Amino acid sequence: MATKLVQIExxxxxxxxxxxxxxxxxxxxxxxxxxxxxRPVERAFTAEERSKVTILFGGFTWKHxxxxxxxxxxxxxxxxxxxxxxxxxxxxxxxxxxxxxCNPTYFTVGNLVQYxxxxxxxxxxxxxxxxxxxxxxxxxxxxxxxxxxxxxxxxALKNAGFDGFRVLLFKDSDGIKAASGxxxxxxxxxxxxGMLNALLxxxxxxxxxxxxxxxxxxxxxxxxxxxETVDSLCDDLKNRDSFEIEQRAPDWAKPKFxxxxxxxxxxxxxxxxxxxxxxxxxxxxxxxxREKMNAIEVDRTKVKPVAKITGEFWAQTTEGDGNFHMFxxxxxxxxxxxxxxxxxxxxxxxxxxxxxxxxxxxxxxPHRDPKWWELKKNLVNEMxxxxxxxxxxxxxxxxxxxxHRTARNLGGITxxxxxxxxxxxxxxxxxxxxxxxxxxxxxxxxNVYYTVHHLCHMVLALKPFGCMPSSQSDGVQSAVVNxxxxxxxxxxxxxxxxxxxxHSRVQMALGEAKVKAKTEFEQCLKMTGKSLDEIxxxxxxxxxxxxxxxxxxxxxxxxxxxxxxxxxxxxxMDKSTKLWRRARVPDVAVPNAA
Ligand code: SF4
Numbered sequence: 001m002a003t004k005l006v007q008i009e010x011x012x013x014x015x016x017x018x019x020x021x022x023x024x025x026x027x028x029x030x031x032x033x034x035x036x037x038x039r040p041v042e043r044a045f046t047a048e049e050r051s052k053v054t055i056l057f058g059g060f061t062w063k064h065x066x067x068x069x070x071x072x073x074x075x076x077x078x079x080x081x082x083x084x085x086x087x088x089x090x091x092x093x094x095x096x097x098x099x100x101x102c103n104p105t106y107f108t109v110g111n112l113v114q115y116x117x118x119x120x121x122x123x124x125x126x127x128x129x130x131x132x133x134x135x136x137x138x139x140x141x142x143x144x145x146x147x148x149x150x151x152x153x154x155x156a157l158k159n160a161g162f163d164g165f166r167v168l169l170f171k172d173s174d175g176i177k178a179a180s181g182x183x184x185x186x187x188x189x190x191x192x193x194g195m196l197n198a199l200l201x202x203x204x205x206x207x208x209x210x211x212x213x214x215x216x217x218x219x220x221x222x223x224x225x226x227x228e229t230v231d232s233l234c235d236d237l238k239n240r241d242s243f244e245i246e247q248r249a250p251d252w253a254k255p256k257f258x259x260x261x262x263x264x265x266x267x268x269x270x271x272x273x274x275x276x277x278x279x280x281x282x283x284x285x286x287x288x289x290r291e292k293m294n295a296i297e298v299d300r301t302k303v304k305p306v307a308k309i310t311g312e313f314w315a316q317t318t319e320g321d322g323n324f325h326m327f328x329x330x331x332x333x334x335x336x337x338x339x340x341x342x343x344x345x346x347x348x349x350x351x352x353x354x355x356x357x358x359x360x361x362x363x364x365x366p367h368r369d370p371k372w373w374e375l376k377k378n379l380v381n382e383m384x385x386x387x388x389x390x391x392x393x394x395x396x397x398x399x400x401x402x403x404h405r406t407a408r409n410l411g412g413i414t415x416x417x418x419x420x421x422x423x424x425x426x427x428x429x430x431x432x433x434x435x436x437x438x439x440x441x442x443x444x445x446x447n448v449y450y451t452v453h454h455l456c457h458m459v460l461a462l463k464p465f466g467c468m469p470s471s472q473s474d475g476v477q478s479a480v481v482n483x484x485x486x487x488x489x490x491x492x493x494x495x496x497x498x499x500x501x502x503h504s505r506v507q508m509a510l511g512e513a514k515v516k517a518k519t520e521f522e523q524c525l526k527m528t529g530k531s532l533d534e535i536x537x538x539x540x541x542x543x544x545x546x547x548x549x550x551x552x553x554x555x556x557x558x559x560x561x562x563x564x565x566x567x568x569x570x571x572x573m574d575k576s577t578k579l580w581r582r583a584r585v586p587d588v589a590v591p592n593a594a
Contacts, residue, residue: 011430042166045134045184050077053184055168056115057136057210058082059108062341063209064202065097070234071194077185084320085111088498092117094158102145102466103495104314107322108137109152113160132166136185139169144437144469189269190242193276200235200406201286201343205230207407207414208293212548214336215298215561226298229289236285243275244268277402284593286409292413294549300565303521304336305513308455310446310464312438312470315494316340323462324499326492326506330460333510336561338456340446342415343403348442350399351420354392355433361385409550423449431474438469444476451487454557457520458488458513460506465495488512515558524563528570535569545569 011160026032038072045053057070058065058081072079085107093101093110110133121130142529150169157165168185200217207224213222245267246257257264276282307330309316315323316339327337357364370377400417407414424433427445443461450456461477463470474491481489490509492502525532541543551594552561 001013020246043164043343046164046590047183047186049576050184051130052078054078054080054133055136056080056082056112056133056187056242058085058111059137060313061202061206061316063205063226064199064229065200066234067198067237068195070237071191071198074193074238074240075188082111082115084318084322084370086321087496089114090321092160093156094496096159097152098155099467101152102465104312104322104467105145105149105152106496107151107318108314109156112153113156114167116157116162123191130162130166132479134166134168134184136168136170141150144467146438154232185535189272190276194237196402197276197282197406199342200403201233201410203343203403203406204410204414206339207341208411208548209337210331210337211413212293212296212298214331215300215302215548216302217299217546218227219298225292229292233285233289238282240281243279245271255413268437275403283409286406290409290411290549294547296548297546298548299546300552300560301532303517303560303562304334305457305510305517306455306559306561307510307513308338308446308450308459308583309340309440309444309462309504310459311491312464312467313345314460315464315467317342321496321499322464323494324492324502326460326462326494329503329506330510334514335509335510337505338450340345341403341415341417343399344442346399347396347417347420348423348440350392350396351424352433352436352440353423354389354396357388357392359434361388390427412551413549418446418449429482431473435472437472438467439473440469441473443473444480447477447480447487447489448484451484451489454559456559457516458490460509460511461489461491463491463493465493477510488516517563520558520560521563521566522569524558524560528566530570530573532566535573538569538573542572551587 007472023032023440055077057068057079060068069079069081084552089110090103090107091107091110092114093106094111095110097109116129118135119133120126124132135153137149137153139147150167153167157163157167159515209222209226216222237325245264246254248269249257249272257267309327319325319327327339330337340583358476361384365381367381370381372378403417407416420467423445424441427433427441431441431444447459447461450459461474463474469498470491477489477491481487488509492506494502525535528535544550552565554562555567558567
């Protein structure tokens, strides 16, 4: 039977019917009452629990994690690092997490659940796990899925039966304050400077290990020495005595510090700061680490393409299934990996904070549109901006200083932090620096920077499956590659599957990079006018050239370590020939003089 259509000609009736239908549907969906999301109120981690609760954390390289754990332990906390996330962890993350997340979410969330399940299998009851463990992680307000991590952890933990497990947040938007709000986890000068040192040392060790290992003469030596070095620095961080003015002051001054809290606290702040950054203990520890690493024998004449790693923060940092063990694979295939320090990310955040403050100042300034004669208002506006710029600028200077100082104390060959202003300027024609989320403009900026400055033979961007900002910058990279014709750029989408496919794509790009590195080396060798055997002979006679911390001056326009090295050795050989010539009687001919 045909349905009879009722024609409605009156607009008002259409609107009324629509409204009635909307009300009906909202009621069915449970949206008829205004509801707001409220962050769940969590059981606090209290100071009394400190001695029995273990803080779990993870997500960095083993060097960073070991040092961070040592700082936690040195400050009196029980602390354990989570294992490197693997494919089973990814699958657990998918099982218990929401649909449609980016894969770092699945890897990291699943990793936590997997570890708690492991504790349960070891015989610890679920209730004891809830009471005696907490998870410490970074959080953010977005705009990418990073802003959802906290909710994702809670959701997956609940689904896996660990409802009520505590997740402590350290937000990149409000720093350590968020964590210090938890009475069990207290921010102190020792904790803050200890963490700063751990992070910087972790970055420097990570950079060094990838610079030294490809050139080691004795296979396995770099890994062994770095393991020992990091372990001994961890012991130092764990067991170092905290600076207390009441103990260090001369006897006559001790009562003064005891009775005057303000005086005691002021001296303690500066004393602790000095002890952590310039103290004898830390400098001695770094000195002995430097000596151990410098004893590794290297042969820098091995020709290797330099592969610069960029991409999403987690995918370019993890050393496991999360990025298909990419660094290990690249080294096995004969490449030298140029990793990214976490310090670049902090430098980026500081730079962006400054740029945003400046761009938003016309809206945020205290007095809107003052007339030119309203001098006081104009002055207040001007000073307000300057104060803000000065504060962030001071943070930038200190961050750069501390990073490069750590690098100098650990051998001085670590790559410097790239100038953020230059990165933004290079990226800007392709990617607006105010487009936030993920690595923002950094992926594009680094690709251009490392190519135009000839600092690598290829750029490999590791991008997680489902990552929104990475997909955005990927679209832009095709315009970048079109502009810089000699650029070898390869974006690899990382996920829980597809390792073989990803490796074979990298192998192809690496093949091109190898040709580039070899050609560059041959041209440099030709420029020296010497044979490789002559250069090697000279190196054999000068053992300092086999030490990793021997400083090879950087020549513009050359990316390869071996090419840089032979040019430098050749210069040294020429110099010694000239000196030898000068020392001889003038009429004596110099054999093989260039
Ligand atoms: S940057 Fe990408 S992968 Fe990382 S949290 Fe954001 S959306 Fe996920």
